[in-house]
Amino acid sequence: MDFGLSDEQRQLSDILGNYLADQLPIDELRAVADQGTGFSDDLWQGLVELGLPGLLIPEEHGGSGLGILDAAVVAEALGYGAAPAPYVASMVMAPLALLRSGDDAQQAAWLPRIAAGEVRLGLGFEILSGGTRAGDIALKDGKLSGEFSGILDGGAATHVLLYLADGWAVIVDTNTDTAELHSATTIDGTRPLTTVTLTDANVEFLDAANDPVAAAQSVLDAGRVMLAADTLGAGQRMLDDAITYAADRVQFDRPIASFQAVKHMCADVVSALEPCRALVWYAAYAQDAVPDEARVAACHAKAHLAEVGRDVARTTTEVHGGMGFTDLLGLHLWFKRIGFDRQVLGGPEHCRHEAAVAQGWAVE
Amino acid sequence: MDLNYSDRHKALQDKVRAFIDANKHEAPSLANVRKKPDRATLAWQHKLLRYGYVGRTVPRQYGGFGAEPDVLESAIISQEFTGAGISGGITNQGISMLVPTLLEVGTEKQRVRWIAPTLQGEIIWCQGYSEPGAGSDLASLKTHAHVDGDDFVINGQKIWTSSAHFADMIFILVRTEPDAPKHRGISYLLVPMDSEGIEVRPLKTMTGQSTFNEVFFTDVRVATDQIVMDRGDGWKVANTTLKYERLLLGDPNKMLNRFHRIVKMMEDTRIGGRRLMDMPEYRDRLLRLQGEVMASKYHGMRLLTEADKGEESGVKRLIVKYFGTVLAHKLSALAVDVMGEAGLAYDLSGLGTEDASLWNSDYMYDIGLIIGGGSSQIQKNIISERGLGMPREPRAEPQKAQKTMER
Known part of the structure; x- marks a missing residue:
């Protein structure tokens, strides 16, 4: 048994994290966010060069044929950077939709173009x-x-x-x-x-899937896991920023990080957030490896990260005090990212309901 | 990520399952865990020792099974017994805390003398750490011992001492160096509970039970060789032991077990003919907790893998006691709410068989677990300072020597 990321997955995370830290400084991120298109040509080219559009696409169609856990590792890194890039739908759900519901000819026609970054x-x-x-x-x-x-x-x-x-x-x-x-x-x-x-x-x-609803749901579930991973990354970023800010900010002649009132907020955040990482990993792994649990795990990952994410976003903003409420630090970009992740592809109440249905505890 | 066991671990799992199937009729009731072991419990303990399901990694010369330490093996054994709802042997502070401590820092003579009978359930230990004036600030403890001839002479009081009313021995922290800085003036002694001058008074808790005690020491004499490590090393020894206690308190299997019992209750309990499972208000609470329980379970597997690889888990491990005990209480709180009015029945004599009393008892006992073994607030200090690297709260006064009570 080995519950965790492989060396390759850790490398993937590091490479992408470093790339975003270098190429997406806060001013650049703000400029893209102000346009609201969720797209930056430079960033897109960079991600294409890193091979991200082909992540889940089989090698015979020009991709790298990796799994949903790898995709979740990428999603977490993108969330950490609040990267304005079409990922969850364009690079994860759409390729999966073609693999699940497209016939051979359609896969051969579309997948190589997606992997090459020509089609979004x-x-x-x-x-x-x-x-x-x-x-x-x-x-x-x-x-x-x-x-x-x-x-x-x-x-x-x-x-x-x-x-x-x-x-x-x-x-x-x-x-x-x-x-x-x-x-x-x-x-x-x-x-x-x-x-x-x-x-x-x-x-x-x-229309090549035998059971189109099941095929659609599996694509939906993979998307939910990606959004959960995105919230995980964004939440981790907010916590890291809060710890750094609290160490620098001095009041009453002490860094506010030395006050238990502040420390305990951060301890609460990490205590809720860190176990989420294992849940997201498991949910991602289950999509490929444990089909019986894939649905329930994806619904719970989405719902639980939405709930924890909300607390993390609020608490870490509070640790920043008045500065957290301003536009100056840009912290709100991550707050909003977490808010977006929560609502799309089903809010937490809805996802928990689907988890209940999947376990025979409720009827649709 | 690979959640399959290796062939070796798979074989062990099959072996444990076969053992449980063949022998479960001999297993003592789980309700006896906080009591002095009876004959059936002792016989079961001896059998588990022979098969290596307790004391597995304790060397043979000390009465253990002598297996190489293997985190996954231990986890598989624990999971199989918990999963089957069968006692995995006696759990007490002697086995879970003193034995590993002696293996780490005890002398050869101490290991030979104490480990085997402790594993066999013949010597029951209690832990003498907390005092009325030394709880979260344990190092300020005032129970003291001075040397008189070949003996330490102990005076003072301990509190929260689980099992003291039937324990044979106590491992205790006492101040022996009154002029040293407070963390360096403490020693760790092993004292027979039938020594003259020890008085045990049961401490009734909010659950109505008396699982804890106050223990009073008046001129209690114990030989000077009953010390673990040297005079003044007690804090070091205690931290070895506390490490094992914090592991003990955060068991993800316990959560899963509780969760499944609540599911069953929600399917069986009705209000006006309607199952609680069919009421969205109750069901969503259940589902919210399922998400937390899953996160806790997989976090446990992640820690297990890291321990198996010998990696340091840092903050990931430090959070376990805090979120684990709080989650346990959320589960018992839901159980109490699901039982509702009918669950107000509380009869301590039926404990262990009657669901309502057991859940009510857990619902309160869980608060004890949140507070004990380093309260949530202490945990949050540890998490933020050691785990997140945040600075310590400045001390109100410099560390000073702790003067003991008048002799």
């Missing part, structure tokens, strides 16, 4: 993910019309992959006049939510 897919669920928005999408004669909102990673997407209510997935080319993308800035400047308005749009069906 936004991704959305009509209802399966537990979103609170309303939509009015209609399929007629193989063409899709209506408004589809809540699309992740749509800020600079070349295509969108949409999961319809029955679990069928379709890919829509956004570069036509039958599809109009509108990205709204969210509370989280590093990631927008996108709406696509379709007028008799041509779509490509991904």
Whole structure:
């Protein structure tokens, strides 16, 4: 038994962490966040060079064929840096959707282009993910019309992959006049939510899965694990910043880090946050290795990180005192990142309900 | 990440399961854990010792099984017994704390004399650390001993002494060097509980039981060779022991076990014909705790792997006592709420068989565990200072020598 990361996974985390620390200073991050597109050309190129878009794509399609735990390690590092990059949908969920529901020809057509960074897919669920928005999408004669909102990673997407209510997935080319993308800035400047308005749009069906709902759910669960990992990274960053700030800030002739009132806040944060890391790792590992537990673990990882993340974000902001409330430190970028992660792909109450359903404790 | 056991560990797991299946009819009731071992408990203990399911890594010459230390083996054995709801042997402070301490810092003579009978359950130990005036600030303890001829002569009082009412021996911290700085003036002695001058008074707790005691020492004499390490080394010895206590208190299996019992209760308990499991208000509380229990379980597996590889776990280990004891209390609190009005029944004589009384007792006893063994507030100091590297609170006054009571 070996519960933990491999040397390669630790290296992956270090390389990406160092890259973001160097290439994404706070001023750069702010500038991208102010645009609200969740996209920076330079950062994207860097991530492509690191091979991230191909992380989960099999080698025969030009990727590195790694697993969901590797992807979670990356998600944590991106959360730590609050990286404004299309990752969860474009680099994790969309490739998985093609692997789960696309046929051989579709995989051969799409996966190499995703791995090369030529194609960026936004991704959305009509209802399966537990979103609170309303939509009015209609399929007629193989063409899709209506408004589809809540699309992740749509800020600079070349295509969108949409999961319809029955679990069928379709890919829509956004570069036509039958599809109009509108990205709204969210509370989280590093990631927008996108709406696509379709007028008799041509779509490509991904319909090779035997059980389309199960296939859609497995993609959803992988996305939830990524969001949990993102919150873990963002929460760790906020804790690290709080400890540093408390060591520097002097009041009553002492660093405030020496006051038990402050220390105990940090101790509470680490005591809640550190066990989350093992939960996220397990949930990620289960997606590939323990299918019977994959659903419950993903729902709990998403829900538990959302709850712990909220406390971490609040407490660490408080440790920064008035400065934490200002825009000056930029700490709020991580606070908002955690807030975004909490709501998309199902809030904690909804995810716990799904975990209850999966264990036979509740009916849908 | 690989959650499969190696062939060797898999074989051990199969062996333990087969042992439990074949022998579980002989196992003593789990309700006897806080009592003096009876015949069945002793017989079970001896059997487990022979099979290497207790005292596994204690060398053979001291009465153990003599296996090479292997963190995973120990974890597998513990998990199998806990999972089956079968006693994994006597658990007391002698076995969990004194034995490893003597193995680490005891003399050859002390190991030979004390370890085997302790493992066999023939000598029951209690721990004499806390005093009325020395709790979180343990090093300020005032119970003292002076040398008179070949003996130490002990005077003072200890409190929170679990099992003292039936223990045969006490390992105790006393001040022997009144003029030394407080952490360096303490010695660690091994004292028979039937010595003249020891008085044990039961301390009734909020649970209604008397699992703790106050122990009074009046001119109690013990031979000077009953010291572990040297005079003034007691704090060092105690920290060796406390390390084992903190491991003891955060067992992730305990949480899982409790959680499954609550699930069953929520499926069986009804309000007006409606199962509590079908009521979202109760169910969401259960699910929230499931997330915490899972995090705790996998965190435990992560620590286990790190210990197996000989890695330092740092803050990851320091948080276990704090979040583990708090989580345990959240679970017993939900259990009490699930039982509701019907769960107010409290009958100490039925403890161990009647769910309501057991949960109510745990619900209160868990608070004792949050406070004991270094309270949550002390844990948070340790977590933030040793784990996160935050500076110590400046001391109100410099470390000064602790003058003992008048002789």
